[in-house]
Amino acid sequence: MIENINAYLIKDEPYYQPTGGEVDLFMAAYRLRMPMILKGPTGCGKTRFMEYIAWKLQKPLITLACNEDMTASDLVGRFLLDADGTVWHDGPLTLAARYGAICYLDEVVEARQDTTVIIHPLTDDRRILPLDKRGELIHAHPDFQLVVSYNPGYQSVTKDLKQSTKQRFGALDFHYPDAAVESNIVCHESGVGDDIAAKLVGIASCSRGLRGRGLEEGISTRMLIHAGALIRDGISPHAACGLAMTRPITDDVDIQRALDGFVTAYFGP
Structure with missing residues (x-):
């Protein structure tokens, strides 16, 4: 199983440009094995940040994208039938706690609240994970850390972490980088020139100026990289921006027209 956990090691350094003191702060939190929340808009670099941190620490990173259908068994594991009969299979949270990985639960507020309560014993001084179905109590490996993320822009009464959960974590706020840094990221990741x-x-x-005025979220750094890659491969800027940026984020014709206007303002008619 140790070989299996090593499959989650990130071998090559991910490209990440710090925008403040977030790397040093997270490293300090990891030394204390403090559970962490990463908060920020879609596509602003939270997942890339975690990949960079895991590479820097040389620790396995097990990522799970949460959704409203996620059950407790999806987190901790379940019994499954195979050729040898009924066999227990660890879920991602159990695997990380047992063998000392970082477990990253992306968009954790999408999961049902009764599911996220499972993480409580792992996020206080006990650092334990009860596996009731298996009759086992896991004491988390010394290297284990739990990290969750969510987008505050999509929070609602029905999709939010309970205070009893939030107060178990440290938190870092993420935002889109300033223009110079974001341009460097787009250049590096997509292969287009500075201009x-x-x-x-x-x-x-x-587009981000339209948030709350017709758009739930502006165009993300991830979308810029996709558009840049299309332009690098010979697609016209207008077509690339439509495909990767302006059409995916809204179905509203008037908002699309406004976004197309931004594209024309920068790239010409």
Whole structure:
């Protein structure tokens, strides 16, 4: 099983540009094995940040994208039938706690609240995970850390962490980088030149000004990278921006027209 956990090691350094003191703060939290919350808009770099941290620490990173259908068994594990009969299979949280990985629960507020309560014993001084179905009590490996993320822009009464859960964590706020840093990221990740990257970032900045005025969320850094890669491969800027940026984030014709106007302002008619 140790070989299995090593499959979650990140071998090559992920490209990540710090925007403040977030790396040093997280490293300090890891030394205390403090559970952490990463808060920020979609596509702003939370997952890449965790990949970079796991590489820097040389610790396995087990990521689970949470959803409203996720059950407790999806987290901790279940009995399954195979050729040898009924066999227990650890879930991602159990695997991380047992063997000392970082467990990253992405968009944790999408999971049902009764499911997230399972993490409580792991996020206080006990650092234990009861497996009731198996009759086992796991004491978390010394290297284990739990990290969760969510987008505060999509919070609601029905989709939020309970206070009893939030207060068990430290938290870092993530935002889209400033224009110069974001342009560098787009250049590096997509392969376009500085001029194209700066224009894409300008369009994204305009779109983010529409948040709450027709858009739930502006164009993300991830979308800029996709558009840049299309342009690098010979797709026209207008077509690339439509495919990767302006059409995915809204179905509203008037908002799409406004976004197209931003594209024209930067790339011309």
